[in-house]
Amino acid sequence: MLPDPKDGRFQELGAGGFRFSCHPGVACFGECCRKLNLVLTPYDVLRLKTRLGLGAEEFIDRHAEVETGQNGWPMPRLQMADNAERTCPFLGQNGCTVYEDRPGACRTYPLGRATRGGQAGGPLEESWFLVREPHCRGFEDGPDWTTEAWTKDQGLEAYHTVNDLFLPIISRQPPAASPEQIHKKMQMFFMACYNLERFREFVANSSLTRMVDLPQARLEAMAQNDLQLLKFAFEWLRFALFGDQTLRLKEGVGPRPA
Ligand code: SF4
Ligand code: SF4
Numbered sequence: 001m002l003p004d005p006k007d008g009r010f011q012e013l014g015a016g017g018f019r020f021s022c023h024p025g026v027a028c029f030g031e032c033c034r035k036l037n038l039v040l041t042p043y044d045v046l047r048l049k050t051r052l053g054l055g056a057e058e059f060i061d062r063h064a065e066v067e068t069g070q071n072g073w074p075m076p077r078l079q080m081a082d083n084a085e086r087t088c089p090f091l092g093q094n095g096c097t098v099y100e101d102r103p104g105a106c107r108t109y110p111l112g113r114a115t116r117g118g119q120a121g122g123p124l125e126e127s128w129f130l131v132r133e134p135h136c137r138g139f140e141d142g143p144d145w146t147t148e149a150w151t152k153d154q155g156l157e158a159y160h161t162v163n164d165l166f167l168p169i170i171s172r173q174p175p176a177a178s179p180e181q182i183h184k185k186m187q188m189f190f191m192a193c194y195n196l197e198r199f200r201e202f203v204a205n206s207s208l209t210r211m212v213d214l215p216q217a218r219l220e221a222m223a224q225n226d227l228q229l230l231k232f233a234f235e236w237l238r239f240a241l242f243g244d245q246t247l248r249l250k251e252g253v254g255p256r257p258a
Contacts, residue, residue, distance in 0.1 A: 010112065011130040013147070018130055020110060021142025024095060031135045032109060033088040033096065038078040039069055042193040042233075043162040044103040045076065046226055051101040056195045063089055066190070070170045074190050078103070104159035110136060111150060113160075118167045162227070165234045166193070168244070175241060185241060192233035196226050199233055208236070213248045 023029075040048075049059035060066065060076050069075030080086040090098045096106070110131050118124035128147045132139065151157060174185050192199045200223070203209060209219060214232075221228040238244035 009131050009133055011132050013111070013128050013130050017144050017146045017149075018110070018139070019142055019144050020138045022138045026137050028135050028137045030087075030091055030095060032133070033091040033106075034080065035086045036078065036080060036088060038088075038103060038105055039067075040064060040076045040078055040103060041159075041163050042166055042230055043159060044105075045194055046196065046230060047101040048098060048103070050226065051098050055197050057197070060194065071173045072186075073170050073174070074186055075170075076194060104156065104163060107154040107156050107159065110138060111147065115164065115167055116171070118164060118171070124164055124167065162230065165231060169193075169234065169237050169241070172242065189237060189241070192237055193230075196229050196233070200229055203229070203232075211249055211253045212236075212239075213250045 045056060045059060045064075048063075049056050052059065054062070063079055064076035065079050066074050066076050078088065081089050081091075088096075090096055090102070096102050110133075112129045112131050114127045114129065116125050145153075151160070169189070174182050174189075177185065191202065203222065218228070218232075222232050223229075235246035239247040
């Protein structure tokens, strides 16, 4: 996604990188954790629900509102607390209470990462920009950062790896179909991306694994490991929704599962 060029907060990131320091001693500590419009990716939800010991459905019921996101796909937005400041529900006295599993957007700030391409296995291009908000004092001091150093420091590699697998789905419009079929596809998308417990049941109880050629070791990993299952979910959605060659049918199997 590219930032709105009319929004003055978004600034070009020069070749020299940026100077920044955020720590509990800054006067604005926690100012950036309120009144947020923070859309959660499937990997954000996976990390947070695991951290909180919740099922995906319970996490979304408690902490998110589902809205129509990019290209019409349903996506959860983090629900702010019902207080005057509309703080993030995870903001505590001493800062972020889910710090090690905070969403990718929180890690990326005060940068933004725009991506494009990546459909059907094509190359993915990334570009970075600065998000300069008047309340943020972090720019006043600190070391100089490159985007590479910031990515590493904030533990963003894992987020980029998984989110970049999601991009070839949400960067496309749902395939043309009747309103009922589109509704079904949206439900399928939401289950596979945001409700891994239900998706695991679906995989176990449908004809999917009998039709798709998957090594036994991968099936076992998907049964036990949410991240492996999520990666499969992205492949399956691309295969079933767009006909991408992300999966292969077993010998002699005809129609594609939908
Ligand atoms: S507003 Fe900026 S400096 Fe202040 S806590 Fe947030 S990121 Fe850190
Ligand atoms: S998850 Fe943590 S870092 Fe992100 S907005 Fe909430 S309190 Fe702030």
